[in-house]
Amino acid sequence: MIKQYLEINPEIKEALADNKAVLALESTIISHGMPYPKNLETAKKVENIVRKNGAIPATIAILNGKLKVGLTADELHHLASANEVRKVSRRDLPIVIAKQLDGATTVAATMIAANLAGIKVFATGGVGGVHRGADKNFDISADLTELNQSNVAVVCAGIKSILDIGSTLEYLETLGVPVLGYQTKQFPAFYSRESGFEVEYEAKNPLEMAKILKTKWDLNLNGGVIIANPIPKAHEMEKKVIDAAIDLALNEANKNKIKGKDITPFLLSRITEITGEKSLNSNIQLVYNNAEVGAKIAVELSRL
Numbered sequence: 386m387i388k389q390y391l392e393i394n395p396e397i398k399e400a401l402a403d404n405k406a407v408l409a410l411e412s413t414i415i416s417h418g419m420p421y422p423k424n425l426e427t428a429k430k431v432e433n434i435v436r437k438n439g440a441i442p443a444t445i446a447i448l449n450g451k452l453k454v455g456l457t458a459d460e461l462h463h464l465a466s467a468n469e470v471r472k473v474s475r476r477d478l479p480i481v482i483a484k485q486l487d488g489a490t491t492v493a494a495t496m497i498a499a500n501l502a503g504i505k506v507f508a509t510g511g512v513g514g515v516h517r518g519a520d521k522n523f524d525i526s527a528d529l530t531e532l533n534q535s536n537v538a539v540v541c542a543g544i545k546s547i548l549d550i551g552s553t554l555e556y557l558e559t560l561g562v563p564v565l566g567y568q569t570k571q572f573p574a575f576y577s578r579e580s581g582f583e584v585e586y587e588a589k590n591p592l593e594m595a596k597i598l599k600t601k602w603d604l605n606l607n608g609g610v611i612i613a614n615p616i617p618k619a620h621e622m623e624k625k626v627i628d629a630a631i632d633l634a635l636n637e638a639n640k641n642k643i644k645g646k647d648i649t650p651f652l653l654s655r656i657t658e659i660t661g662e663k664s665l666n667s668n669i670q671l672v673y674n675n676a677e678v679g680a681k682i683a684v685e686l687s688r689l
Contacts, residue, residue, distance in 0.1 A: 394455025406440035406683040409499035409507035416489035425465035438680035450485030493531035508679030514553030540679035543573035573615035595685035620670035
């Protein structure tokens with residue numbers, strides 16, 4: 386039944402059958418995170434980094450109503466340059482597929498597709514979370530509840546700093562989602578290496594992280610894992626600079642009544658404008674770093 390909706394690239398299908406390392410990659414960052422052609426250049430480089438580190442990249446998106454796991458060069462170009470690409474989370478999947486539309490998958494939707502395909506590790510930029518003011522507007526990303534359902538580990542640079550990081554970590558604890566620092570005891574804040582919050586557990590290397598993942602799923606403890614991988618020190622932004630940009634962007638969003646799934650793309654776009662593209666460059670570098678670490682973990686997990 387699922388085969389009529391899911392299309393796995395032959396290279397990915399063969400790799401999974403042979404128990405080779407495959408790393409899932411999302412597509413929202415391509416269609417809604419960066420301008421063209423920067424988004425295409427970044428997507429291609431991310432895939433190259435994954436291959437250089439021993440894994441096969443599986444960028445995930447919806448094209449003409451098909452949930453695609455692993456895009457061709459032409460499909461990647463279409464996704465990066467097309468205007469009518471929906472941002473797709475769990476709730477949007479059946480509608481966008483049934484209507485045969487194009488969609489870029491969020492963390493939640495990418496996890497669903499990766500899980501359906503049998504891919505266990507996924508690298509992204511940052512994960513969604515509890516938005517500031519959620520006590521009034523109940524704005525909580527579906528990424529968090531998906532982490533409670535899909536057996537996929539997510540390598541990220543922490544929670545996006547536009548969010549309420551403390552509340553997000555509390556919510557993840559309630560859901561029983563492990564949050565592990567990769568070579569760090571400090572929980573990262575996307576553009577910055579530290580958020581002011583610590584992680585309870587740290588993994589020193591890809592093998593140690595892979596052993597934890599295998600143990601979790603061997604015990605039938607369903608759901609994902611957050612692997613918090615700080616942005617490289619050379620590319621992190623000064624906290625007071627990024628905090629000031631976030632506050633300004635949030636005030637503009639509130640003034641213009643921007644909310645729901647439009648809020649994150651708006652904030653990231655405005656922060657890029659306010660910081661003179663410094664935040665965009667940091668964003669790109671942390672994605673490269675996550676792709677490298679994710680590939681290494683996927684390789685170790687495939688060996689186990």
